[in-house]
Each structure stands twice: as C-alpha cells, then as structure tokens.
Amino acid sequence: MNRRIQVLIVNSDQTFFTLASKWLEPANHLVLLATTGSMALKIAAKIKPHIIFVDASLPDEGSLALCQKLKTLPNLSSSFIYLLANQKDQIIEADCIDDYLVLPVMRRELLAKIKIAHRLVMAESCQEIFLRLAVKLNSSPISEGLLPTVLAELQELFFADSISLTTLDNKSGETVVTAAYGKLAHLNKKRIPKSMVWIKTIQKNGNPLLIEDVQATRERFAFFLEGGLDQTETLAVIPLKAQGEIFGILWLGSGTLINQEMMDFLTAVANMIGSVLQQGLQIKAAQENNILLEERVLERTNELSVAYDRLQELSDMKTCFVANVSHELRLPISNLLLYQDLLKKGNPDKRTTYEEQLSLNIERLYNLVEDILSLSRLEARQNEDSLTPICINDIVPEAIKMVTSSNPDTPVKIHFKPHPNLPLVHSSRTQLLQVFTNLFSNAIKHTAEGNILVTTALQPKKQQIYCTVQDEGMGILPEDLPNIFKRFYRGRQSVQNQIPGSGLGLAIVREIVNQHKGSIDVKSVPGKGSTFIVRLPASFM
Numbered sequence: 001m002n003r004r005i006q007v008l009i010v011n012s013d014q015t016f017f018t019l020a021s022k023w024l025e026p027a028n029h030l031v032l033l034a035t036t037g038s039m040a041l042k043i044a045a046k047i048k049p050h051i052i053f054v055d056a057s058l059p060d061e062g063s064l065a066l067c068q069k070l071k072t073l074p075n076l077s078s079s080f081i082y083l084l085a086n087q088k089d090q091i092i093e094a095d096c097i098d099d100y101l102v103l104p105v106m107r108r109e110l111l112a113k114i115k116i117a118h119r120l121v122m123a124e125s126c127q128e129i130f131l132r133l134a135v136k137l138n139s140s141p142i143s144e145g146l147l148p149t150v151l152a153e154l155q156e157l158f159f160a161d162s163i164s165l166t167t168l169d170n171k172s173g174e175t176v177v178t179a180a181y182g183k184l185a186h187l188n189k190k191r192i193p194k195s196m197v198w199i200k201t202i203q204k205n206g207n208p209l210l211i212e213d214v215q216a217t218r219e220r221f222a223f224f225l226e227g228g229l230d231q232t233e234t235l236a237v238i239p240l241k242a243q244g245e246i247f248g249i250l251w252l253g254s255g256t257l258i259n260q261e262m263m264d265f266l267t268a269v270a271n272m273i274g275s276v277l278q279q280g281l282q283i284k285a286a287q288e289n290n291i292l293l294e295e296r297v298l299e300r301t302n303e304l305s306v307a308y309d310r311l312q313e314l315s316d317m318k319t320c321f322v323a324n325v326s327h328e329l330r331l332p333i334s335n336l337l338l339y340q341d342l343l344k345k346g347n348p349d350k351r352t353t354y355e356e357q358l359s360l361n362i363e364r365l366y367n368l369v370e371d372i373l374s375l376s377r378l379e380a381r382q383n384e385d386s387l388t389p390i391c392i393n394d395i396v397p398e399a400i401k402m403v404t405s406s407n408p409d410t411p412v413k414i415h416f417k418p419h420p421n422l423p424l425v426h427s428s429r430t431q432l433l434q435v436f437t438n439l440f441s442n443a444i445k446h447t448a449e450g451n452i453l454v455t456t457a458l459q460p461k462k463q464q465i466y467c468t469v470q471d472e473g474m475g476i477l478p479e480d481l482p483n484i485f486k487r488f489y490r491g492r493q494s495v496q497n498q499i500p501g502s503g504l505g506l507a508i509v510r511e512i513v514n515q516h517k518g519s520i521d522v523k524s525v526p527g528k529g530s531t532f533i534v535r536l537p538a539s540f541m
C-alpha cells in the first residue's frame, strides 16, 4: 500500500538521521529526530510515528525504559520499535522491541526494514479502516449522509486527490456523477459525456480497472482532467456490484501510485458499500410500499366504517319505524274491536255513538296506513308520477278546496295571496298537492278560530319560489319545534288537546320537498300562531 510512513529517530547523534532522511524522503516518507527520550515521548504522543528507531545507548536515560514507555502509549500499540545498536553486544531482547539494526546501516538494509514495517503498519491500518467502514455501514441508517462519510474515509485512507461515485440512470441510459469529493467535487450531479464509451464496457464486464498513467492518455479522461485532475497519476475504477448487478462505479484518483494490493482492498470495500447501499435502497422501497399500503388500508377502513355506520343508522331507523308503526296501529285497532263488541253487547241506545266511533277509528286507521305507505313509497322513490312543469298558484286553490271540504264545520278561513308572475316548478302534481293539504290541514287542526294566510313569492334572484302558510292558532312549544319533522312525533299540545293525527304529516312534507331539492322551515310563537315556509327551485322550461 502506498501510504506515507512517519519515522521517528531517537538519537543524540544526527548521523543516522541525516542518512535516513536522504534515503526515505524521496519516497514521500516523513523522518523526524528526537535527541532525548523526553522529546521522543512528546513527539510520539503528538504525531503517532509508524516506525521508531531508538539508540541503544541514550545518555540521559535507559533505552529499554524508553522503548517500554513508547510501547505503552495508547496510540503507539501498533507502531514498530527498532533498537539502533553500535555493536552486536548492545542488542537487548525485550517485548517492547520489535527488531534491531546495527550501525552503520546500509541503505538497502534500512529500506528492507522500512518495507517490512511499512507493510505490517499498512495491513493493520487497512484492517482498522475496513472495520471502521463496516461498523459505520452496518450501524447507520441508510441515508444520504452515509455515503459522504464512507467516501471521505476512503479518500483519507488513500491520500486520494478525488473520489467520486457514478451511477447509471436507467431511464436515459446516461452515466451521472452521484457524489464527488476532493478535486472533483464540482462535477457532482453532472452527466458523463457519451464520448466516454469505455465506461459502458466496465459497466458491462464488471472488472475493476487500474489506469497507471492518467496523464499519458489525457484524451480518454478529458472530462475528469479538465475538472481538476491535472496532477493525478493513477485512477482506480471500481464497479459497485449488488446481487451480481453493477449499479455504479467508484472512481479514485491519486497523485501517487496505486498498487494491486490497494486495488484488491478498494474492490473489497466497494463490494461492501455496494451491498449495503443496495440493501438500503431495497429497505427504502419496501418502506415506501408499506406506507402506501397502510394509507390505502386506512382509506378503505374509513370507507367501510362510514358504510357500516350508515347501515347501522338505517337498521336503527327501520327498527324504530316498525316499533312506531305497530304502536300507532294498536290504538285504532283496539278501538275498533272495542266498539264492535259494544255494538253487539253494549247499550242499544248508544248504538249511534258506537257507530260514529267505529267510523272515526276506521278513518284514523285508513289515514295512518295511507301516510305509512306514502312515506315508504317516497323513501323507495317508487312514485310513478312523472315530473311536469307546474304552477304552485294552481295547486294551492285545489289543496284549499280539498281541505275545506273534509273539514266542513271549521270556522277557520283560508286566504290565498298569489304572486302574479310566478315561474313554474318541475314537480309531481300529486306530491305537491300532498305537501299543501298536509300543511293546510295542520293549520286548520291547530287553529280554533281566525284566519290562515297562504302566499306565494319569488326570491329576488328569481331562482326560488316561496310559499308561506301562516296561521293564528295555538303555535308550537319551543321544545317541540326541533322535533316536529320527525316521524311519529306529535307536539305536547296536540296530544293534550286530543287533536287527531299520526305524527307523519310533516315527515312526508319534508321528504317530498327534499326530493324536489327544496327546503322547509317553521317559525312559531305559542298562543299566536305558526308560519311554515316552503322553498322550491324555479324551473325556466
């Protein structure tokens, strides 16, 4: 491996230092001198020398004691310590000393010792960095931030000028710089020109490539060289593979030589990065899928829950309706049975009263059944009547006629004040008649004496027709007002005064008005009277 080696020489005599500097500095190694033991300890604690040469005959303190101290410094455990002996008999055997050299030292001899130590130091350093990368890759969540850390680590390890990652964009088929650091940082996110076709070959065959003399083949690397790699000598090109497929290329440019050993190391690291990144991508995709799925499940659950609530509501309404119908039918039927029995066995003088009661209850039963049927037909929207353009001004007098003829003895008078130019409404005639007969008969039933005023009007924007039914009757109690449109609801005063009714009339009115896209409101002052306001959309056909 081509890492710079830091050498510390501990010697009061400078001869060996001068020679070592001359021989080692051209290979880019750093050589430092400490003339005393205490100076050596200070330098060693600061710069972590890879190799330390200690003179066997240091004047101020024992050389062995110094070697022992150096070996126990926490950052020097992997450093190499050589004893520099003047004669063979100065050589000491101790755990803190890794090897020795007898002075004077030949160049070849020193370089051989440096080479061995260098290899060992580098192997340890690689192992350490590999472990550090592995821990980082395995423990961090796969995020955008992980890649820069890993690449920075590699750049430092190899003293690289630049490091970048290119990936193949599957859509466009182009190669894009996904991440770039060092001298090529500004190429980040740039597309690699199509002229660099040889990249495709690497992507296809997946073999790492070591370009040992980049400057000699400048035109091939124009894209990178113009980007700032004018000092770069070597370029390591390593494909990133995951599950047998190449998804990117790692580029490492260095000003010094990159050897095969480095290439093997880089390939191992690239494989590790590749599989971790790929795993990360798969996890991310799975998480995104999961989120989508969860959202859809939630949506469906909400829809189902709304549908379930609606069904529950309908089922409750049905149960309530059946209970109310049975309850309301029970009274006239038991009355019928009672008076029929009295006709047979009762006082013959009261026969007329019994017969009157019989026909009253038959009528009540008939009306009740009619109302129930009307409401069910309305709900099922089974009305056969066709919708036609109708003028409410024509319907109101007809309804007044029907109601007054079935209440011949009423002292109450119904007056009608029609709007002169009322537009038509698109409606069912029978249903509109039912709306007004129900409202008028309610007004008559609840008014002992006085008048009922019916008016038609047109809303200023001419889109809605108003019809108000105003009586001077008993009015509606505030606590009854919110309930009077509910099925079978009868006001307290109506029940107390025994005013006949089923509690279905207004429910039918509201259902018809709603089906015509209209609305109904009521205002009432107890003891003074009530006003019902029906609004229907005007039709301009």
Ligand code: ADP
Binding pocket: 442, 443, 444, 446, 471, 473, 474, 475, 476, 480, 484, 485, 489, 490, 491, 492, 493, 494, 500, 501, 502, 503, 504, 505, 506, 507, 530
């Ligand atoms: P009912 O058959 O009891 O008339 P409705 O559904 O038509 O049933 O009316 C419900 C209740 O609304 C009545 O029982 C009554 O208390 C009240 N009501 C309806 N119209 C009037 C009105 N014009 N004046 C006073 N109370 C009314």
